Amino acid sequence: MTVTAGRSTVSSVRESVTMSVGEFLLRRIREAGVSHAFGVPGDYNLELLQQLEDTGTLEWIGTCNELNASYAADGYARLNGMAALIVTNAVGALSAINGVAGSYAEHVPVICICGSIPFRSMERGLGMHHTMADGTWDRFISAYAQVTAAQARLTPYNAVTEIDRLITTAWHDKLPVYLELPSDIAYLDIEVPAAPLVLAEPPGDPERLRSCAAAIASRLSAAKSPAILVDLDAGRFGAAGEVMALAEKARVPVAVVATATAVIDETFPHYLGLYNGQASQPHVRETIENSDCLLSIGYRPLDLTTGDFTGSLPADTICVRGHSVDVGEDNYQAVTLKEILRGVTDAVPQVTNRATPQSASPTPAMGDHGDGSAKLTQAAYWQAIQGYIRPGDVLVADGGTSYASMGLHLPPDCSFVAQFIWGSIGYSVGSLLGTLAAAPDRRHLLFVGDGSFQLTAQEVSTILRHDYKPVIFLINNGGYLIERCYLGKTSRFNDVANWAYADLPKVFRPDTTARSFVVKTVADLDKALSAPNDTLIFIEAIMDPFDAPVAVIESGNNGADLDYGPRGPQHRSNMLLRPAT
Numbered sequence: 001m002t003v004t005a006g007r008s009t010v011s012s013v014r015e016s017v018t019m020s021v022g023e024f025l026l027r028r029i030r031e032a033g034v035s036h037a038f039g040v041p042g043d044y045n046l047e048l049l050q051q052l053e054d055t056g057t058l059e060w061i062g063t064c065n066e067l068n069a070s071y072a073a074d075g076y077a078r079l080n081g082m083a084a085l086i087v088t089n090a091v092g093a094l095s096a097i098n099g100v101a102g103s104y105a106e107h108v109p110v111i112c113i114c115g116s117i118p119f120r121s122m123e124r125g126l127g128m129h130h131t132m133a134d135g136t137w138d139r140f141i142s143a144y145a146q147v148t149a150a151q152a153r154l155t156p157y158n159a160v161t162e163i164d165r166l167i168t169t170a171w172h173d174k175l176p177v178y179l180e181l182p183s184d185i186a187y188l189d190i191e192v193p194a195a196p197l198v199l200a201e202p203p204g205d206p207e208r209l210r211s212c213a214a215a216i217a218s219r220l221s222a223a224k225s226p227a228i229l230v231d232l233d234a235g236r237f238g239a240a241g242e243v244m245a246l247a248e249k250a251r252v253p254v255a256v257v258a259t260a261t262a263v264i265d266e267t268f269p270h271y272l273g274l275y276n277g278q279a280s281q282p283h284v285r286e287t288i289e290n291s292d293c294l295l296s297i298g299y300r301p302l303d304l305t306t307g308d309f310t311g312s313l314p315a316d317t318i319c320v321r322g323h324s325v326d327v328g329e330d331n332y333q334a335v336t337l338k339e340i341l342r343g344v345t346d347a348v349p350q351v352t353n354r355a356t357p358q359s360a361s362p363t364p365a366m367g368d369h370g371d372g373s374a375k376l377t378q379a380a381y382w383q384a385i386q387g388y389i390r391p392g393d394v395l396v397a398d399g400g401t402s403y404a405s406m407g408l409h410l411p412p413d414c415s416f417v418a419q420f421i422w423g424s425i426g427y428s429v430g431s432l433l434g435t436l437a438a439a440p441d442r443r444h445l446l447f448v449g450d451g452s453f454q455l456t457a458q459e460v461s462t463i464l465r466h467d468y469k470p471v472i473f474l475i476n477n478g479g480y481l482i483e484r485c486y487l488g489k490t491s492r493f494n495d496v497a498n499w500a501y502a503d504l505p506k507v508f509r510p511d512t513t514a515r516s517f518v519v520k521t522v523a524d525l526d527k528a529l530s531a532p533n534d535t536l537i538f539i540e541a542i543m544d545p546f547d548a549p550v551a552v553i554e555s556g557n558n559g560a561d562l563d564y565g566p567r568g569p570q571h572r573s574n575m576l577l578r579p580a581t
C-alpha cells in the first residue's frame with residue numbers, strides 16, 4: 001500500500017532484515033560511499049574490527065597512532081566525499097580529537113566511531129581502564145560535542161535511527177560526527193531497513209529557490225563588473241562545475257581564496273587568481289573589492305583569506321552558502337548551493353561582450369632554474385617543482401615554507417589538500433595516506449618541512465606497507481623556518497634535531513624499493529625529478545635555515561604584529577626573519 005504525503009509518495013511497508021548493530025553500522029558506512037576505515041585497534045573496538053574483517057565491508061588501514069588516522073580520514077574524505085575513523089575509548093578518541101577538530105574547521109565529513117566501554121560496566125558501575133576511574137563515562141562524548149556536528153551513543157534500540165542521523169548529518173553539513181559503540185552491543189541482532197542509505201539533498205523550497213535565483217540574476221545582469229569569490233565549500237558541496245558554468249555564461253571572473261586552492265581549474269578562461277586582501281595581485285584585488293556585484297561562495301573572512309584583514313569586500317556582496325543565501329536584506333532558507341547556482345545560470349542572459357580576465361601571473365619558464373651546481377634555493381626549488389606538476393596530480397601540503405606550493409600554477413584536474421585554517425603541522429603525512437587510499441591511481445605529491453614531518457613521520461611506514469607510490473618532497477632547513485619569520489630568528493626553540501630523513505623508507509620498510517635522494521643543488525634535484533614514479537620517491541632537499549619565499553616571510557611578519565601587538569618582542573632588533581632589502 002502506498003500513501004501520498006505532500007509532494008512525495010511513501011511506501012508504508014518498509015522491508016527490514018535482521019543484522020547485528022556492528023554489521024549494520026559498517027554496511028551504512030559502505031553505502032555512504034566509504035570503502036576504507038582508518039584507526040588503531042583497542043579492546044573496546046576489536047569486536048567491530050572483527051566484524052569488519054569477517055564481512056569485508058570496508059578495507060582496514062591501521063595507522064601508527066590515532067592522530068595520524070584522523071588526518072588520514074580527513075585527506076580521504078576530501079577526495080572521496082566522506083571517511084571513517086575507528087578508535088578506542090578515550091585514549092584513542094582523544095588522540096584523534098585534534099584531527100577531527102581540524103575536519104570541523106575545514107568542513108570535512110568524517111565519521112569517528114569510538115568503540116567504548118560496555119554497557120555492562122556503565123550499568124553496574126564497574127570501573128574500567130581507559131577512563132578516569134571515577135565511574136564517569138560521558139566525558140569523551142562531551143569533548144567531541146565541541147568538535148563535531150552530531151554525537152550519539154548507540155544502543156540496540158536507537159542504532160538504526162542514530163546511525164542514519166549521524167551519517168546523513170556528516171554528509172549534509174560536510175562536518176565530522178562522533179559515534180560511540182559500547183563494546184557489548186556490536187554483536188546484538190536488531191531489525192534494520194533492507195533498503196540502502198540514500199544520501200541526497202532534499203529538494204529546496206521552489207518559491208525560495210525561484211525568487212533567490214531571480215534576485216541574484218537580476219543583480220548580475222545589471223552589473224558592469226560582476227565577480228565571483230570562491231571558498232572551500234564550493235569544493236566540499238561539489239559545486240565547482242556549477243560555479244564555472246555560471247561564470248562561463250555570464251562571463252564573470254572567478255577568484256579563489258587560499259582555502260579553495262585548485263577548486264576552480266586555473267586554466268579556466270574566467271579564472272582570475274588568488275584573492276587575499278592586499279597580498280593579492282593588484283588586478284585580482286581590484287576586481288573583487290570594486291565589483292558592483294560580488295557573489296561570494298561560502299566565503300569565511302579569516303587572517304589568511306583577507307590578507308590579514310587588509311581586504312574589504314563590497315558591502316552588498318551576495319553570500320551564497322551550502323544551504324542559505326543572503327542577497328541585500330533578504331535571507332533565503334531551504335535552498336542549496338548547487339540548485340541556486342543552476343537557477344541563476346538558467347536565469348541570466350548569455351553575455352558575449354565582456355572581456356575575460358587578464359590571465360594570472362605568467363607561468364614561470366621551465367627548464368632553466370639557474371646554475372645547476374649552485375646550492376639549492378627555495379626559488380629554484382619551487383621553479384623545478386613547477387615543471388614537475390602534471391594534470392591530475394594530488395598535491396598535499398603541510399605548514400611552513402611548503403605552503404609555497406600553493407603558489408604553483410596547477411594544470412587541470414589537480415587537487416590541493418592542505419589544512420590552512422586549522423593548521424596543525426604534521427597533518428600532511430597522515431592526510432597523504434588518506435588521499436592515496438582514496439585515489440590510488442593518481443600521482444600524489446607531498447610537500448612537507450622537517451619540523452612538520454617530525455610530528456607524524458611514522459605514517460610513511462603505512463604508506464610503504466600498502467605499496468603506495470607518492471613523491472615526498474621534504475625541506476630540511478634545520479628547523480621551524482616559518483616561525484623564524486614570526487619570532488625567534490635564531491632562537492633555539494626554532495631548531496629541530498637533524499634526522500637522516502631520506503633513510504627512513506629503509507627503516508620503515510627494510511625491503512623497500514623506494515628511491516631516496518638527498519639533494520643539495522639544482523642538478524641533484526633535477527636528477528631526482530627524473531626518477532620514474534614506479535615506487536615511492538623520497539626527496540630530501542637541504543636548504544639554508546633562513547631561505548624562505550618572500551610571501552611566507554611577509555605573512556609571518558604580519559602575523560607577528562597581529563599576534564603580539566605593538567609592545568611585542570618582534571620589534572626588538574633581529575628578532576625575526578625579514579625580507580631581504
Ligand SMILES: Cc1ncc(C[n+]2csc(CCOP(=O)(O)OP(=O)(O)O)c2C)c(N)n1
Nearest residue numbers: 400401424425449450451452479480481482
Ligand atoms: C600541531 C602544531 N604545533 C605547532 C604549530 C606551530 N607551527 C606552525 S608552522 C611550524 C613550523 C614548521 O616547520 P617546518 O615544517 O620545518 O617548515 P619550514 O617553515 O621550516 O619549511 C610550527 C612549529 C602548529 N601549527 N601545529
Ligand SMILES: [Mg+2]
Nearest residue numbers: 449450451479
Ligand atoms: Mg623546517
